[in-house]
Amino acid sequence: MTGPLNMADVAALAGVSKATVSRVLSGAPGVSDETRTRIKALVKELSYVVSPDASRLSRRANGRIAVVMPHTTSWFFGAVLAGILPVLRDAGLDALVYQVADGREFFADLPAQRQVDAVIVVAFPVTGFERRQLDLLGVPVVVAGGALLDHPNVRIDDVAAARQAVTHLIRSGHDRIAMINAAVTPERPYSPPTDRLQGYRTALAGAGLPADPDLVVELPWSGTMGAHAMDRLLSLERPPTAVFGFSDEVAVGALRSLRRAGIPVPRAVSVVGIDDHPIAELCDLTTVRQPAEEQGTEAARLALSLLGGGDPPQNPHVTLPTHLVIRATTGPLDP
Secondary structure (H helix, E strand, O other): OOOOOOHHHHHHHHOOOHHHHHHHHHOOOOOOHHHHHHHHHHHHHHOOOOOHHHHOOOOOOOOEEEEEEOOOOOHHHHHHHHHHHHHHHHOOOEEEEEEOOOHHHHHHOHHHHOOOOEEEEEOOOOOHHHHHHHHHHOOOEEEEOOOOOOOOEEEEOHHHHHHHHHHHHHHOOOOOEEEEEEOOEOOEOOHHHHHHHHHHHHHHHHOOOOOOHHHEEEEOOOOOHHHHHHHHHHOOOOOOOEEEEOOHHHHHHHHHHHHHOOOOOOOOOEEEEEEOOHHHHHOOOEEEEOOHHHHHHHHHHHHHHHHOOOOOOOOOEEEEOOEEEOOOOOOOOOO
């Protein structure tokens, strides 16, 4: 079969009526489980996406927006979600929140499901396959906390945020500054770690300081990565006098290792993070505040504007400001 497939083609291949295919793709009742499974498998195999006219999936036809994120338990994702939900609720839309640890199976089923009017992807490193599956949906895709090709997005300037953190350490008199960064893989590119490393290096270069590769520790994300990375830095022949953590959670892990080693903060080592996580205030941690909840709010507003049927948003790529919050974990070294 050549040319674009339509609902009649799918129905003919499945040996059912167009109405049956329509009910399966819209999630309507009245179809046996066996037939529903068979049609979904066929649609998935053909990578067929129903046209808006054929499936009646015009803007806001379903009244639902999918929110896709790696998990919901960490502060950042919970804060972004807290920004998204009220905007959608006020617009009379439901949110379907998908916590996706391994995205391949989830994204593989998306074209067959297609029961949402838009998708908001929250800080999810999307593979090439997953991006193509999102494109097959034929609905607006908005990214919060990152970027994905030319899709509308809301984020911070991670390069600038890192530069703010490291410049503060330099101005405090430090010239041996380490970075604890989150590792990324080529299969799942994720821009914040790369951008924050660039900001770290840019700040050092601007001050005429060398970028010592031994002072950059990259580990897979975990609750203890900051502590493990700090242990590695303390084992160096010349440990750093200041540490920039990829996030506040990473920085707090570094503080734990320093405390257990009996190293005073900030008299011997200064520590700074990014986020302004609630734990940062409790730990009196210096940080660069990023507006997480506002990123969710703006991403939801972007999605609504794309569903409004009018002109596209004036600025589909929104960058929110960050600012330095100085607390007790940074300062000059003791003379």
